[in-house]
Amino acid sequence: MKLKVCVIGGAGYIGSHAVYELIRDGHEVVVIDNLSTGSRNMIHKDAKFYYGDITNKQDLKNIFNIECSVKPFDVIMHFAAKLIVPESVDKPLEYYYNNVEGVRIMLEVMTDFNIKNVVFSSTAAVYGEPVNSVCSETDITCPINPYGETKLASEKLIKWVCKKYNMNYCIFRYFNVAGADKSLEIGLNKDNLTHIVPITVQTALGIRKSMDVYGNDYDTSDGTCIRDYIHVSDLADAHVLGAKYLVENNKSLLVNLGSNKGYSVLEIIKEVEKHYPVNYKITDRRKGDPAKLIASNEKAKEILGWSPKRDLSEIINSDIEYRKKIMNKS
Ligand code: UFG
DSSP, rough: OOOOEEEEETTTTHHHHHHHHHHHHEEEEEEEEEEESSSSGGGGTTTTEOOTTTTHHHHHHHHHHHHHHHHHOOOOEOOOOOOOOHHHHOOOHHIIIIIIIIIHHHHHHHTTTTEEEEEEEEEEEGGGSSSSSEEOOSOOOOSSSSHHHHHHHHHHHHHHHHHHHTTTTEEEEEHHHHHHTTTSSSSOSSSSSSOOHHHHHHHHHHHSSEEEEEOSSSSSSSSOOOOOEEEEEHHHHHHHHHHHHHHHHOOOOOESOOSSSEEEHHHHHHHHHSOOOOEEEEEOTTTTOSSSEOOOOOHEEEHHHHOOOOOOHHHHHHHHHHHHHHHOOO
16 A cells, blocks of 8 residues: 655654655655754655645645645654753743644644544653553553643644544654664754763764763662663654554554663663763753653554564664764764
8 A cells, every 4th residue: 555645844853764664665755844953864865845834834735735636645644843851841832832733733734635644743751750660551641841741732632633523643652762764864963962872872982071870869770760762763664554554444543652671771871882981970860750661562562563673782773873974974
């Protein structure tokens, strides 16, 4: 089955990986992006690109008019969100506008053009301080920051709109995403990185002199926080399966994307140290970090037949190779 997929935010880190996997699976891809955090060189050469902002209804309408007059989109994928937790605390108005109003406009345009299927990127941040350290989709959602709130609000908006207009949604709640595509053409490349994997790799490669480990007094085996790390290409594979599921089954779904397995911050550092030494020091805890966050991925396995194919060593290895490549280029 060849689908026509519109990827909003397809020039960013996760969106660009979804585009690569969609194209590898033989689908037609149209990317819409405002290039605020993404960049043109992240867009696969076989995807069609339109500059457009999700909060500008006219932008979306113009693009849908051109594209849907030739062939309507089978599926819309949404990646066009702001996603930095501390920034969301500082700029709640901006986060609600971009993340929730953007989704509302996207849904309005979808209903105008009678497009039936949407794949939406949500986050483990909707669980807040998890009640169970292994989260399943039926756990209580109680975000502790505006970022998580905007994602939960968007999930609910999508569900109500899909119910009213007979549409289908596939909502994915991501855990800790890292790594780079095997081509090394795309990866997480931006200033002011905050995530543990790229920061550890940058330290190992000498791009940073040293890194901080935020607390070693948590109630975990070595005292540092435990997270569920997932390769960005596994996540992208799930999006391809999700899109096909919607079209084939005409049914909605909401699933976690994680690995059922957690690693501590020190275990991440140890994995990177298999390649290069890492200079780090233990500092105070960072605000808002739960001790342990792991996804149950039983539902993804059962419904989509999806489970991660790439392990932690592959995640780290691909990030190292990608960073070495962009270092040599600059
Ligand atoms: N950490 C450090 N030093 C650093 C950076 C991070 O010790 O320099 C620690 C953090 O304190 C945390 C762990 O590494 O314990 C992971 O932190 P990240 O910033 O890499 O990721 P988070 O778990 O905070 O958040 C990410 C996404 C969220 C998502 C969440 C789901 O940013 O959007 O994963 O698990 F909700």
